[in-house]
Structures are given as C-alpha cells and as structure tokens.
Amino acid sequence: MKNKQKILVIIPAYHEEGSVGKVVEEVKQYLPRADALVVNDGSSDHTSEKAEASGAIVLNLPFNLGIGGAMQAGYQYAHEKGYDIAIQVDGDGQHNPKEIPKLLQTLIEKEVDMVIGSRFIGDSQFKSSMMRRVGISIFSRVISLIVGQKITDPTSGFRAASHRTIRLFAFDYPQDYPEPEVLVLLHQCGLKVAEVPVGMSKRYAGESSITKLRSIYYMVKVLLAIFVDCFKKHSF
C-alpha cells in the first residue's frame, strides 16, 4: 500500500546550474519511485537545461517570483497531478537527499500533515554563525509559542507534506519568508506538524551572505510577517 502513493520531490532553484543536477540525481538514487520537479524561478543561467538533462520535470517560471511563489507553483503542480506526498528539497545542495526516506517514514507513521527536517534535534551537528543561531532560536520560541508545540528549526526548508497540505499550499502559501510563516498557517488550519533530526551540509555554491545588520533586519521582518499572519483569514 505504501508503494502506491505518488510522491513528488519539489526542488526550487534560482541560479543553481552548478548543483541542481547533482541534487536531482541524488534524489532519484535514494527515492527512485518519486518524481523530481525542479521549479526554475526565472534563472538566466542553465539551471533549466541542467535539471532537464538529469531527468527532472522542469517547471519554468517566466520571471523571478521568489522562493514563496516558486514553491507554491510546485505545490500547484502536485495538486493538479494528484500527488499524495510532496517533499521540498533546496536546489543548492544543503539538504541531503539521503534523509528523504526518514522524512517520508515519519510523515506516514505519525500521520501528520508536515514533517520538518530539523538541524537542532538529536545528534545532528550544525555549525553556523552565532547571529544566525540566535535568530533561529528566537524564531523557534515565537513560533513554538504561537502553535503551542515545540518547533526547533522553523527556518528549515527540508520538508515533507501530506496531500491535505498540498491542497492548502496550492491555494495559499506565504510569499516572502515562507518557512516560518507556513507553520503559523498550518496551525491556523488545524494541520499537524512533526520534526525529525537531519544533517545538513554547507551549500555547494555561494555563501549565505547574511551580515549582522541584514540578519537583524530579516528577523524583524519575519517576526512582523508572523504577527500579521495571526490576523489573516484562511479558508480551508
């Protein structure tokens, strides 16, 4: 019965020609029965060709929408094609596709609507700047307080979603800082979330160029967005 479920791995990619092919190949290696969908978010490099060559389905957005719009396009595809489970994996290679079966297993066994791959529980050792860890821990506290459940890694984009979540996201997905906001959205719609420990590597290409000032700016904006979300109306 487990093998009859249709699984889609959504890989958003913006200027990731250097890593997207490898990510798709690894996804196919560790989860051969899933389809890989690369959402090319208006890249001007060869992201689309590289993804196509590695055997992924490629969804080309006509211009850059940002991570929220790109991810939602992926969920819309999943919804239209009737997928039962969708998994988000970043196109820059910071998520290890080897961990996908773990997310999948938790989603099915715990019967939750979303599983988050967390860098901060269990034996996973994640090294990053002090600033970033402080920021994540503040998010973690605020989100945990709002949703009434301990969420250790609200900014992780390594996630698995049930068909109910797919349906919700196809119609309603936050735009600017989707990862933390999604948790509030799910809570408001009464959907359940679980976390599993995963290891994450550094990005293959490019650095996360978040300086101190910018990370504070980012944090204030996300907190504001979360605050505003608490007043939004959702129909589900």
Added chain:
Amino acid sequence: MLIKIQLFIGTLSIILLFITFELIRKKKLREEYSLLWLFTGAVILIFSIWPEYFLSRFFSQITGIFYLSAVVLLAFLFLLLIVFHFSVVISKLTDRNKELAQRHALLELEFREFRNSHPHSQNPSNQNG
C-alpha cells in the same frame, strides 16, 4: 500675500486638471484613477478661488489653522489617500501577476509534455518544433 498663494495653488490645480484630461484623452489613465485625480484637482481649484468663504471662515474656525496650512494639510491628506489606494492596487496586481506566472509555467509544462507525447500532431507551419 494671500492672492499670491491663491494664484500659485490655482495654477497648480489647473495644470493638474489639464494633465489629467490629456491622459484620459490619450487613454493612458484608467477611469478609476482619472476620477480620483479630477476630484482632487477640482477641490484644490475651489479652495484657491474662494479661500476666505470656504476656508478662513469655515475651516479655520473648526481647526484653528490658517489658509496656507489648511491647504497644505488638505493636500497632504489627499496624497495620503491616493498613495494608500495605490498600495492596495499594487498589492492586488502583484498577486495576480504571481498567479499568472504560475499558471503560465504549469500550462507551458503541460504543453511541452503533450507535444513530446504526440510528435505527429504538430502544426506543419510550426518549424522549430
């Protein structure tokens, strides 16, 4: 002093009205905005023609401020309203733009898959299939 300010504001409002008319004539301004700007121009014009009856007596009695400040305040309030209206419109447009982009991408993918699975059903006039 007052007559100078009146002339200045009167001229401004006439220029505003003229530009609005021109844009409407050339169909470069949508009706919803043209009405807003025509109304704004007309109100400013009225204030410049009858400042004492309309403002010094009526408005400053209520607010206790003088003509120029009253006009500036009113203009500011108008601009605030207009800018606010624009943010609402831009938000709506951005949303629709996003939805269009997503729909476009999904349809394009569907089309590519369809064409790949039906290689013989191509339109003969389409040369780069």
